[in-house]
Amino acid sequence: MSFSIYHNLVVKAKITDVYNAISQPKHLINWWPLYCKGIPEKGEIYNFNFTDTYNWFAEVISCETNNHIYYKMKASDKDWNTTTFGFDLKAENNTITIEFWHKDWQTCNAEFKQSSYCWAILLQELKNYLEKGTVISFENRE
Template sequence: MYTIYHDFTINVSKETIFEAISTPEGLNNWWTLRCSGAPALNEKYNLYFAEEYNWFAVISKFVANEAIEFKMTHAMAEWMPTSFGFKLEELKPNQTYVQFYHENWNEVSQEFRIASYCWANLLRQMKHYLEDGIITPFEQRN
């Protein structure tokens, strides 16, 4: 199995980041077009990007303000049975180290490579959203 990793620092509190990665409103501001779910262990999330990308996941790990993991339950074939998540470590007030991973890929396929690139761009956009209040319109995200 293969894993995508991205580690970076965001200059806000881990509580602020956790809200952006665990709540539907937070996810809609940098990733999904429309999202529903509740931030708690075993909760089901609908991750909607377009009609053909109407995906679902379950929260498989949850430690408030420290870690969250989403296990895909319905998505395109190559995303099954992957999980993605975040680990947060506050380095000092308003500076948080973020460890992102997307694991259990069956192979380093074209979709794996595209997903890695897209995650890097989306995570950069999340950083701009959290640090500068910039929300990239959904149509311009990649």
């Protein structure tokens, strides 16, 4: 048995801007990690750095421009190492629905619950980044 996190949010933004915000390191650092390096192509490795202790790596297992990107954790902490997370984008009228998921958690432990909460906060920061251009410094992020 495994556990999964799901969050959907609707943003008023161009689909290319949304895709770039979830796939391009220069945009990811504006709402999630402190430092990021990677290329949105299948098989490429991303470095998501939060601190020296939390210097994580994930492989792109699937991506399609303006449609989705999925990451499989390769080096992180023991709870995240088994997981895969991704973003599916659905365009409707003048909005984009971001369907976020984070699957394959082995236990519904404190780390799982904290990660679900943190993703909700971070996705709100993504929404504010896309709609308002708001960038919160890494030190001030939840």
